[in-house]
Amino acid sequence: MTEKSAYMEGHLIVAAIRIHDHRNDAPPGLAEICASLGLSREKGGQLLRRLEKLGIVKPVESAYGQRYAIGDHLKLEDLPRSTEPSKLDEEIQKFKTERNKMEKKVESIQSQQAQKQKDLFAEIEKKLKKNLNKT
Secondary structure, three states, rough: OOOOOHHHHHHHHHHHHHHHHHHOEEEEEEEEHHHOOOOOOHHHHHHHHHHHHHHOEEEEEOOOEEEEEEOOHHHHHHEEEOOOOOOOHHHHHHHHHHHHHHHHHHHHHHHHHHHHHHHHHHHHHHHHHHHHHHH
């Protein structure tokens, strides 16, 4: 699944609100918006809170819980159109880089130890041959 920009996500949320409002003559709740867009409730809630802070959508209290209506839809045009890597993505990339460095260091140490062991065995073999030749 490709990462969508804030601009694209905002338009999708507003479109879902409009479609639900048109079909049911009532503003949708979080569950309806998420179901129509195929989002998890957590992701949908996060997007709605972000749009609510910007004034693009506004919560409406009803007898059936919180519903959402469109506020100032023109503010959608102010949202960034490019996707930016999240802090989590940056931290994951940083972790992978550090892990790769550590793996290379471990491989280097293991190869050094293997070489030391070969040298030690060669030295022991040389001493044994020397002792055999003396007797």
